[in-house]
Amino acid sequence: MIDARTLDHQYDEENLGFPEPPKAEERKLDIWEKLSLSLVGLGVLIFIVLLFNTPLRGTWLGFILAFAPMVAGGALYFWLSYKNTVPGIKNDGNFYKNITSRGSLGWVAGILMTGFYIVLYWWPQYLEGGVRLVDPSSYAISGAPATHWFLYGFIYTLALIVFGIRMLMRYRGNRYQQIRTLSVMFFQLGFAFILPNVLMLFNQPEYYFSYFWPLKYDYLFPGTVSYLANSPGGFGVFFIFWGLVMSFLAVPVLTYFFGKRWYCSWVCGCGGLAETLGDPWRQLSDKSLKAWRIERWMIHSVLVLIVIVTASLWINSVTQGKVLGEFSGGAAKWYGFFIGAIFSGVVGVGFYPLMGSRVWCRFGCPLAATLGIFQRYFSKFRITTNGGQCMSCGNCSTYCEMGIDVRAYAQKGKNIIRASCVGCGVCSAVCPSGVLKLEGGSFKDRYKGADKPVQAFIDSIKHVP
Amino acid sequence: MHVAIIGNGITGVSAAIRIRQLKPDWKITMISGESDFHFSRPSLMYIYMGHMRYREAKPYENSFWERNDIGLLRDWVLEIDSGAKRLLMHSSDLIYYDKLLIATGSKSNKLGWPGQDLKGVQGLYDLMDLRELHENSEGVKSAVIVGGGLIGIELGEMLHSRGIHVTFLVREDSYWDNVLPAEESALINGLIEQEGMELRLGTELKEIFGDRSGRVRGVETSTGELIDCGIVGLTAGVSPNIDLVRDHEIPTGRGVLVDSGFRTGVEDIYSAGDCAEIVTLGDGRNLIQQVWYTGKMQGKAAGESISGLDTTYEPGVWYNSAKFVNLEYQIYGTVNNAQGTLEIKDEQNLYWEHPNKKHALRLVHDGSKILGINTMGLRYRHRVCEFWIKEKRSVGYVLDNLKEANFDPEFFRRYESEIVGNLKEQQT
Ligand SMILES: Cc1cc2nc3c(=O)[nH]c(=O)nc-3n(C[C@H](O)[C@H](O)[C@H](O)COP(=O)(O)OP(=O)(O)OC[C@H]3O[C@@H](n4cnc5c(N)ncnc54)[C@H](O)[C@@H]3O)c2cc1C
Ligand code: SF4
Ligand code: SF4
Numbered sequence: 001m002i003d004a005r006t007l008d009h010q011y012d013e014e015n016l017g018f019p020e021p022p023k024a025e026e027r028k029l030d031i032w033e034k035l036s037l038s039l040v041g042l043g044v045l046i047f048i049v050l051l052f053n054t055p056l057r058g059t060w061l062g063f064i065l066a067f068a069p070m071v072a073g074g075a076l077y078f079w080l081s082y083k084n085t086v087p088g089i090k091n092d093g094n095f096y097k098n099i100t101s102r103g104s105l106g107w108v109a110g111i112l113m114t115g116f117y118i119v120l121y122w123w124p125q126y127l128e129g130g131v132r133l134v135d136p137s138s139y140a141i142s143g144a145p146a147t148h149w150f151l152y153g154f155i156y157t158l159a160l161i162v163f164g165i166r167m168l169m170r171y172r173g174n175r176y177q178q179i180r181t182l183s184v185m186f187f188q189l190g191f192a193f194i195l196p197n198v199l200m201l202f203n204q205p206e207y208y209f210s211y212f213w214p215l216k217y218d219y220l221f222p223g224t225v226s227y228l229a230n231s232p233g234g235f236g237v238f239f240i241f242w243g244l245v246m247s248f249l250a251v252p253v254l255t256y257f258f259g260k261r262w263y264c265s266w267v268c269g270c271g272g273l274a275e276t277l278g279d280p281w282r283q284l285s286d287k288s289l290k291a292w293r294i295e296r297w298m299i300h301s302v303l304v305l306i307v308i309v310t311a312s313l314w315i316n317s318v319t320q321g322k323v324l325g326e327f328s329g330g331a332a333k334w335y336g337f338f339i340g341a342i343f344s345g346v347v348g349v350g351f352y353p354l355m356g357s358r359v360w361c362r363f364g365c366p367l368a369a370t371l372g373i374f375q376r377y378f379s380k381f382r383i384t385t386n387g388g389q390c391m392s393c394g395n396c397s398t399y400c401e402m403g404i405d406v407r408a409y410a411q412k413g414k415n416i417i418r419a420s421c422v423g424c425g426v427c428s429a430v431c432p433s434g435v436l437k438l439e440g441g442s443f444k445d446r447y448k449g450a451d452k453p454v455q456a457f458i459d460s461i462k463h464v465p
Numbered sequence: 466m467h468v469a470i471i472g473n474g475i476t477g478v479s480a481a482i483r484i485r486q487l488k489p490d491w492k493i494t495m496i497s498g499e500s501d502f503h504f505s506r507p508s509l510m511y512i513y514m515g516h517m518r519y520r521e522a523k524p525y526e527n528s529f530w531e532r533n534d535i536g537l538l539r540d541w542v543l544e545i546d547s548g549a550k551r552l553l554m555h556s557s558d559l560i561y562y563d564k565l566l567i568a569t570g571s572k573s574n575k576l577g578w579p580g581q582d583l584k585g586v587q588g589l590y591d592l593m594d595l596r597e598l599h600e601n602s603e604g605v606k607s608a609v610i611v612g613g614g615l616i617g618i619e620l621g622e623m624l625h626s627r628g629i630h631v632t633f634l635v636r637e638d639s640y641w642d643n644v645l646p647a648e649e650s651a652l653i654n655g656l657i658e659q660e661g662m663e664l665r666l667g668t669e670l671k672e673i674f675g676d677r678s679g680r681v682r683g684v685e686t687s688t689g690e691l692i693d694c695g696i697v698g699l700t701a702g703v704s705p706n707i708d709l710v711r712d713h714e715i716p717t718g719r720g721v722l723v724d725s726g727f728r729t730g731v732e733d734i735y736s737a738g739d740c741a742e743i744v745t746l747g748d749g750r751n752l753i754q755q756v757w758y759t760g761k762m763q764g765k766a767a768g769e770s771i772s773g774l775d776t777t778y779e780p781g782v783w784y785n786s787a788k789f790v791n792l793e794y795q796i797y798g799t800v801n802n803a804q805g806t807l808e809i810k811d812e813q814n815l816y817w818e819h820p821n822k823k824h825a826l827r828l829v830h831d832g833s834k835i836l837g838i839n840t841m842g843l844r845y846r847h848r849v850c851e852f853w854i855k856e857k858r859s860v861g862y863v864l865d866n867l868k869e870a871n872f873d874p875e876f877f878r879r880y881e882s883e884i885v886g887n888l889k890e891q892q893t
Contacts, residue, residue: 002708009593014501017519018512021599024606024628088791092626093515175876387847389786391757392505392524398517428874432788434844
């Protein structure tokens with residue numbers, strides 16, 4: 001006999017889901033946490049006041065007053081809020097908190113971030129106040145007044161560092177996450193912020209060692225190449241050489257040994273921001289098959305596009321415009337506008353709170369596309385599944401920022417070998433049964449047909465859905 | 466040919482998928498009254514704690530079932546009419562089957578405590594319990610959980626995450642020591658207290674008190690202590706859910722009795738997973754396995770048996786893994802509990818524990834070969850551990866190759882040299 005309570009159960013779990021259960025008591029912020037948050041609030045106020053043309057603007061004092069309270073308060077808050085907790089997974093309430101579950105605050109955050117990028121790209125004159133505020137630091141490291149791009153790099157780096165501290169605290173007890181986070185903080189601060197500016201101080205071309213073609217697409221455009229080649233001091237030639245080595249040697253070789261993570265979740269600044277500022281939203285990436293299909297079409301189209309644009313520019317430069325006329329210049333402009341600005345900036349970062357932290361890396365980045373092809377077919381990297389231990393709980397898939405349905409592989413006991421996996425290692429961290437391990441291993445046993453990668457690659461193109 | 470499957474848990478699903486692979490044109494209907502689609506029962510806690518939503522707890526996209534032509538029906542089966550080969554349903558029409566699989570899972574044990582039917586007293590097994598827990602948490606500041614075990618600590622963690630104060634009443638002298646050895650069990654005791662939950666060991670529930678409206682108000686323990694609480698979680702284990710067949714011609718013991726091909730005593734009716742009791746011919750003890758991976762393996766084997774293959778279920782080397790709040794635990798092979806219930810011939814134990822109480826390793830052997838491995842706060846490689854146990858490797862061999870078994874993420878501190886040094890010392 002089946003009891004009445006059971007027979008009464010007719011709940012529509014599909015449409016109603018399970019809303020947030022009641023909470024006995026909110027954990028109260030302690031006095032230090034309150035102080036640190038007040039410091040952030042105060043910092044925002046000071047920052048806004050200093051945007052106006054006060055005598056402090058443009059001085060070191062103004063610079064420190066504008067940024068130090070926000071940064072110190074934020075870092076302190078993250079440190080305090082995790083320091084007394086037992087190291088472990090801290091995902092409680094992620095789908096209840098308004099801001100991390102696409103609630104109204106999430107939308108506000110998304111709109112503000114999107115708005116910032118729109119102003120940055122098209123109305124930078126409105127950032128004048130902020131630009132002047134960072135002048136002292138710009139003079140100090142690059143010897144020139146700040147531009148809105150300097151301001152952007154500065155804020156970007158600060159955000160990455162403050163949220164990097166959050167990441168370091170959140171993943172106490174997980175050394176993979178901690179070392180990886182320190183790595184992205186180091187590369188952003190050193191290679192994507194300080195070094196390019198210092199180069200300018202020495203009258204050298206501003207050059208980003210940690211970015212290269214096709215992500216930094218113009219580095220192999222004929223215009224940039226000839227500019228670098230002709231820059232005095234011979235550094236420029238080295239930069240061209242470096243860019244070529246990174247694009248055509250480092251990508252296949254390092255990816256062969258480590259998977260694309262050597263770049264995407266350890267070095268790249270876009271990835272670095274996604275892994276730090278974007279971390280609170282990683283669970284919002286779409287895991288459906290449909291999203292995967294769109295992803296493959298989109299990201300590879302962008303790759304094809306940038307190859308065409310680059311090639312046509314070179315054809316044009318060699319034939320002095322006789323073959324393609326205005327086409328290549330126009331194409332490069334359009335690519336810069338739609339992909340370089342709108343996709344990678346406005347959508348890529350602005351949509352963190354709505355579509356998860358890796359919208360650009362997953363759907364748009366042409367470098368991720370090339371790294372992905374190498375990772376999928378010509379690499380030793382895989383995520384190993386630990387025998388039959390998976391109990392299909394879905395934590396891995398939920399927290400995969402790339403929208404990979406990790407569980408679909410794990411529950412079959414299969415290795416996870418996906419072009420898009422950036423090797424962030426969070427799936428492995430959140431798995432309660434210790435099922436997943438990122439590792440390098442024999443090239444040949446990763447998947448069926450792995451010993452004939454070229455054939456597997458060709459087959460996969462033939463079966464594009 | 467029409468196969469009806471009662472239950473859309475991992476067992477029913479594994480059977481359905483296997484039958485579909487083997488018999489592309491058979492009709493398959495999977496029935497459950499609990500949910501429209503298969504979901505992962507171990508995710509119940511993650512849904513409650515807000516780590517994921519219900520939709521993330523579903524291992525397959527909704528379209529998967531249609532694509533694989535597996536029919537789904539949301540309803541309760543009231544009765545099996547095995548003579549006419551049909552199912553009496555709660556709200557839909559009769560279902561006629563050619564072959565039937567009973568995969569109805571388990572039910573929480575209720576041990577007949579006074580007051581166990583009050584509002585606010587509940588177990589944790591299904592979506593009904595999850596909803597009830599939601600309602601029951603309203604305005605509640607503290608809860609008592611009766612009975613240790615994995616579901617107990619999960620329930621504790623869930624309530625704790627909502628700021629509800631949790632007290633465990635555990636009959637044994639140490640947490641889950643009817644499964645874990647004394648040292649591992651002691652680690653769990655420490656961990657529960659470290660998380661800010663309370664633990665009453667060697668203590669039983671005497672009575673549950675209610676208020677006038679029939680809601681739980683508090684409990685009295687065997688030591689005479691009175692504890693106020695708004696929720697009483699009963700997690701004293703689960704038993705096979707045989708409600709449907711208890712007074713039926715299908716033979717039952719503690720579960721539905723089946724042979725190693727998952728055939729019940731009635732022609733064309735099979736049973737597998739949590740609800741099944743496999744009659745083993747060897748050592749005379751029947752086998753009831755109530756974890757996820759065994760449901761998957763049994764379901765798959767039952768699917769083969771139903772499809773006409775001559776399949777014999779081989780349980781293989783036992784393993785399991787779980788997480789106690791933040792401490793991961795794995796077991797491979799045979800490891801005795803603190804009470805020494807298992808009689809292992811010439812049992813010897815080597816045990817290492819880190820002073821920080823976050824990592825431990827146990828090797829069980831009989832002087833010549835390795836029998837079992839327990840890890841706490843260490844991930845070990847399934848393939849390697851299983852191989853050692855299956856191939857009867859000596860404990861010396863295991864120690865010499867221990868590094869090979871480590872499955873912790875890269876850059877994690879490795880303890881194997883420390884462990885091996887320590888254990889070799891213990892050996893001499
Ligand atoms: C909270 C919790 C956490 C767990 N965590 C783990 C873990 O971490 N690792 C692990 O290995 N195992 C875990 N388990 C155990 C694991 O979930 C079970 O072993 C597994 O779900 C059993 O699968 P099953 O398909 O046999 O039964 P079930 O999953 O119970 O499925 C049976 C289904 O049949 C339905 N049903 C029953 N009777 C009828 C009827 N008359 N008509 C229609 N439908 C009916 C039920 O409603 C249910 O949906 C956990 C269990 C619980 C409760
Ligand atoms: S599969 Fe895992 S490691 Fe790869 S991107 Fe997703 S979460 Fe990160
Ligand atoms: S988190 Fe682990 S147990 Fe859960 S579905 Fe993923 S691999 Fe399986």
